[in-house]
Amino acid sequence: MTDTARTARTGVPERPSLDGLEETWSRRWQEEGTYAFDRSKAAVRGRGEASDSPSPDGRSSDVYAIDTPPPTVSGELHMGHVFSYTHTDLIARFQRMRGRTVFYPIGWDDNGLPTERRVQNVYGVSCDPSLPYDPDWRAPDAPVDDAARKNPTPISRRNFIELCERLTVADEQVFEALWRRLGLSVDWSLAYTTIGPVARAASQRAFLRNLARGEAYQSEAPTLWDVGFATAVAQAELEDRERPGAYHRLRFHAPGGREVLIDTTRPELLPACVALVCHPDDERYADLVGGTVRTPVFDVEVPVRAHPLAEPAKGTGIAMVCTFGDLTDVTWWRDLGLETRVVIGRDGRLLPEPPAGVPAQPYAALAGQGVNAARRSIVQVLADAGDLVGEPRPITHPVKFYERGDRPLEIVSTRQWYLRNGGRDTALREALLARGRELRWVPEHMRHRYEHWVGGLTGDWLVSRQRFFGVPVPVWYRLDDTGEPDWSQPLTPDEDSLPIDPSDDVPAGYDESQRGMPGGFVGDPDVLDTWATSSLSPQIAAGWETDPDLFGRVFPMDLRPQGQEIIRTWLFATVVRAHLEHGVLPWRTAELSGWILDPDRKKMSKSKGNVVTPMGLLEQHGADAVRYWASTGRPGVDLAFDPAQIKVGRRLATKLLNASRFALGLGAADALRAAATEPLDRAMLAGLAEAVTTATTAFEAYDHTAALQATESFFWRFCDDYIELVKERAYGTGAGADSARAALATALSVQLRLFAPFLPYATEEVWSWWRYGSVHRSPWPTTYEVSRTIQGEGDPALLRLASDALGQVRRAKSERKLSMKAEVPLAEALGPAALLDQLTLIVDDLRAAGHIGKLDLLPDRTPELVIACAF
Numbered sequence: 001m002t003d004t005a006r007t008a009r010t011g012v013p014e015r016p017s018l019d020g021l022e023e024t025w026s027r028r029w030q031e032e033g034t035y036a037f038d039r040s041k042a043a044v045r046g047r048g049e050a051s052d053s054p055s056p057d058g059r060s061s062d063v064y065a066i067d068t069p070p071p072t073v074s075g076e077l078h079m080g081h082v083f084s085y086t087h088t089d090l091i092a093r094f095q096r097m098r099g100r101t102v103f104y105p106i107g108w109d110d111n112g113l114p115t116e117r118r119v120q121n122v123y124g125v126s127c128d129p130s131l132p133y134d135p136d137w138r139a140p141d142a143p144v145d146d147a148a149r150k151n152p153t154p155i156s157r158r159n160f161i162e163l164c165e166r167l168t169v170a171d172e173q174v175f176e177a178l179w180r181r182l183g184l185s186v187d188w189s190l191a192y193t194t195i196g197p198v199a200r201a202a203s204q205r206a207f208l209r210n211l212a213r214g215e216a217y218q219s220e221a222p223t224l225w226d227v228g229f230a231t232a233v234a235q236a237e238l239e240d241r242e243r244p245g246a247y248h249r250l251r252f253h254a255p256g257g258r259e260v261l262i263d264t265t266r267p268e269l270l271p272a273c274v275a276l277v278c279h280p281d282d283e284r285y286a287d288l289v290g291g292t293v294r295t296p297v298f299d300v301e302v303p304v305r306a307h308p309l310a311e312p313a314k315g316t317g318i319a320m321v322c323t324f325g326d327l328t329d330v331t332w333w334r335d336l337g338l339e340t341r342v343v344i345g346r347d348g349r350l351l352p353e354p355p356a357g358v359p360a361q362p363y364a365a366l367a368g369q370g371v372n373a374a375r376r377s378i379v380q381v382l383a384d385a386g387d388l389v390g391e392p393r394p395i396t397h398p399v400k401f402y403e404r405g406d407r408p409l410e411i412v413s414t415r416q417w418y419l420r421n422g423g424r425d426t427a428l429r430e431a432l433l434a435r436g437r438e439l440r441w442v443p444e445h446m447r448h449r450y451e452h453w454v455g456g457l458t459g460d461w462l463v464s465r466q467r468f469f470g471v472p473v474p475v476w477y478r479l480d481d482t483g484e485p486d487w488s489q490p491l492t493p494d495e496d497s498l499p500i501d502p503s504d505d506v507p508a509g510y511d512e513s514q515r516g517m518p519g520g521f522v523g524d525p526d527v528l529d530t531w532a533t534s535s536l537s538p539q540i541a542a543g544w545e546t547d548p549d550l551f552g553r554v555f556p557m558d559l560r561p562q563g564q565e566i567i568r569t570w571l572f573a574t575v576v577r578a579h580l581e582h583g584v585l586p587w588r589t590a591e592l593s594g595w596i597l598d599p600d601r602k603k604m605s606k607s608k609g610n611v612v613t614p615m616g617l618l619e620q621h622g623a624d625a626v627r628y629w630a631s632t633g634r635p636g637v638d639l640a641f642d643p644a645q646i647k648v649g650r651r652l653a654t655k656l657l658n659a660s661r662f663a664l665g666l667g668a669a670d671a672l673r674a675a676a677t678e679p680l681d682r683a684m685l686a687g688l689a690e691a692v693t694t695a696t697t698a699f700e701a702y703d704h705t706a707a708l709q710a711t712e713s714f715f716w717r718f719c720d721d722y723i724e725l726v727k728e729r730a731y732g733t734g735a736g737a738d739s740a741r742a743a744l745a746t747a748l749s750v751q752l753r754l755f756a757p758f759l760p761y762a763t764e765e766v767w768s769w770w771r772y773g774s775v776h777r778s779p780w781p782t783t784y785e786v787s788r789t790i791q792g793e794g795d796p797a798l799l800r801l802a803s804d805a806l807g808q809v810r811r812a813k814s815e816r817k818l819s820m821k822a823e824v825p826l827a828e829a830l831g832p833a834a835l836l837d838q839l840t841l842i843v844d845d846l847r848a849a850g851h852i853g854k855l856d857l858l859p860d861r862t863p864e865l866v867i868a869c870a871f
Contacts, residue, residue, distance in 0.1 A: 016661050021765055022618075025765070030180075036189065064101070067586065073168055077613065078613055080596040082626060082630055084563060086630035087633075088561040089627075090757045091702065093756060103187075103541075103557075104185060105191065106188065107193065111469055112465070115167070115168055116160075116467060120149070125139070126160075134155070161469055168195070182614070194540075197499055198546065199533055201546075207473070208493075211475075216419050217417070218418070220414070222333070231466040231467050232462055234461060236569045236572070241401050245397050247315065250267060250296055261389060264319075268375040270297060271343050271355065273320050274321055276293060276319065276321065277305050277319050285317070289305065322341075324412075348410060366378060379392070416462050418460040423461070433451060439590055440590070461529075467527050472500070472501045474499075476502050476521045476524065483517070535573035539586075556578070556586055557588075561593070564594070571590060594634070624650070629649055631708050634705045656715070660766040668741050668748055673746075674738060677735060682793065687796035689783045691710045694706070695707040704757070723744075725848075752775055753780060805839065812824075822871075824850060824853065825853045827856070828857075840857065
């Protein structure tokens with residue numbers, strides 16, 4: 001039977017192609033529910049019960065639940081997303097083929113500052129909560145220009161939120177299209193958004209329970225403040241950036257005419273000075289401790305105190321404490337019980353009036369100025385007064401920024417909500433460290449980052465934000481007869497009424513007419529930190545309190561995949577919430593991604609302008625090729641973006657189509673589950689069994705790269721050597737041909753499943769040519785499955801020997817610039833007798849593949865195999 005006839009009979013296309021597979025199969029997978037979670041097959045699990053120990057036969061009907069990262073939809077997906085989300089999908093596909101009922105949801109993180117900033121930039125608007133809602137207001141149909149962004153149109157809070165919701169819906173559709181094209185095997189029916197009603201209710205419910213247990217509390221305290229975003233910022237959201245500055249040496253005045261010199265980078269905070277601090281062991285200032293000095297220009301008396309954080313070798317060894325210049329100021333202020341003199345407001349400008357005890361006349365030169373202008377002004381005043389010693393000395397130093405901001409943070413005194421996280425509670429800190437030790441970390445060394453973060457916490461988690469598009473803090477406050485709020489006894493809603501918005505909804509026992517009136521109420525205007533909602537992603541996705549049946553089947557989850565840079569935020573915060581609410585870890589394993597580097601080995605980031613977006617690459621090379629590149633990077637290991645590797649992936653997927661077409665054209669489809677009797681066929685299958693073992697073990701260890709390497713290495717030997725060696729025999733008839741076709745059928749079936757997590761489109765396409773159902777719902781291959789095809793024993797070394805021999809014949813032809821189909825009238829095989837005895841087992845296949853007329857075996861002539869060809 002001809003190749004064409006066999007192909008037509010098995011439904012294999014004449015010219016298989018990767019083009020169009022994404023559209024075809026992504027649609028089919030959705031229509032057929034290929035990746036749908038079937039809760040009826042998921043056993044109800046006990047809280048904290050381990051669930052990833054397969055049964056002895058390698059199969060399990062238990063659930064495998066993944067806490068998929070909800071990507072922020074206020075930007076653009078980049079290759080770093082493709083990298084890490086592909087890794088998660090590899091695990092999901094493997095576990096599904098291992099017989100697990102995979103719970104693989106997707107979420108969209110669409111609330112918070114990034115969305116607000118994007119709306120402001122796209123539509124040229126700003127939120128003014130004092131404005132009334134305008135139901136007739138319409139946003140521009142197209143993105144606005146820079147002039148509109150610089151002079152934004154103020155709109156009401158409700159109009160602004162509606163605009164945020166509109167834009168996030170559009171962004172989510174773009175993101176979903178890309179994820180579907182990439183082939184993520186998520187169950188799209190489980191999709192959620194962090195601003196949706198389910199997530200809002202879960203976030204508010206958790207907060208109210210934290211409040212009832214005393215884990216959430218409100219406090220007026222120094223707060224890190226982003227002037228640009230006009231909101232408080234948590235410790236976990238900080239980053240240091242090197243910025244130019246200058247040391248200014250100021251002259252303070254001690255009793256008896258003594259001068260005390262201090263160095264500061266922030267002279268504009270001089271009116272906020274509340275003390276000078278030196279080290280307890282610094283003899284230079286020991287006589288001043290307990291006394292007072294007077295500030296330059298303002299002539300305010302401030303105490304001199306000792307504190308172990310003072311650095312004798314830094315500057316003059318004595319520091320000015322201001323409320324507040326940096327976090328060390330806050331520590332000194334709190335530890336030493338100092339006064340408070342706040343001079344910087346929430347707008348980043350010096351307040352119009354001086355703090356108590358500071359004279360108004362010299363302060364007037366600074367009032368209302370921005371920080372930089374005030375710095376220039378006070379430097380001139382100090383110089384005129386003779387209290388600036390020498391010239392400012394330029395330096396470069398780390399300055400704290402909000403990770404998404406572009407202006408240095410200030411510290412202002414505000415009333416905020418906090419959640420206990422061990423920063424001020426030793427017992428809770430130790431409990432959270434213990435949780436980190438319970439967790440399986442992939443790779444293991446990432447655990448040290450968690451421990452370093454938890455061990456270094458200096459305060460509780462600030463969870464309130466002064467923004468608009470987020471989950472509202474679900475409380476109101478009574479107003480006394482003068483209209484002042486009672487912060488100590490917040491009014492809370494029933495859980496059944498969640499989600500609520502205190503700015504629109506009314507607490508029980510009140511009506512709308514009492515809002516803002518003496519004796520009435522006022523709603524909390526703040527929203528919760530986006531991490532306060534994202535930290536509940538397992539609970540939100542699992543139906544906490546809304547679907548107890550589902551929650552009992554999938555929580556705690558099995559896997560949290562995420563980026564290493566958000567261990568301190570998302571991972572830690574999720575551990576905190578699950579520990580406080582449920583008393584367990586939220587998942588059993590955390591898999592951390594490395595970073596994507598540009599060709600110069602620099603981390604890709606939008607700020608550096610070296611980000612590569614994926615859609616063009618997916619359109620040019622195909623999803624399988626891009627997934628192949630992503631799969632070459634191990635968890636926790638950085639990977640350079642390399643277009644050449646994507647091309648390698650496309651060649652691999654193309655080869656898989658063509659090799660499969662060829663094997664099926666040889667009649668393999670009709671020989672599945674038949675026995676392989678010939679030595680070379682048994683040897684190939686034995687090598688395949690080794691690849692199955694290696695790939696399975698690697699996947700179980702979350703080392704998908706090793707699984708790919710084992711699978712790919714075998715595949716190329718299978719294509720380049722085995723198929724060439726047996727194709728003449730497979731075209732024939734009789735027992736030898738039957739054996740070859742049986743081996744090809746088993747090898748093709750097994751390799752398609754080994755490749756399925758990596759190349760989902762190509763493998764599904766080939767599977768459809770000759771098998772029923774989806775390859776992605778087929779069982780993961782086992783060594784038992786391979787070995788039952790082998791009649792007798794199989795030795796992988798025999799295929800390697802045959803490959804070596806055939807390779808020498810090919811080299812001989814290549815050196816003579818002959819076609820690989822050129823005849824070799826005579827060849828001699830030299831080598832150890834035992835080796836040539838093995839060669840005799842496959843000599844007919846070697847002669848056919850090498851087009852050798854006569855092959856003589858000459859034992860013990862050389863220490864290793866040599867094939868000499870005569871032309």
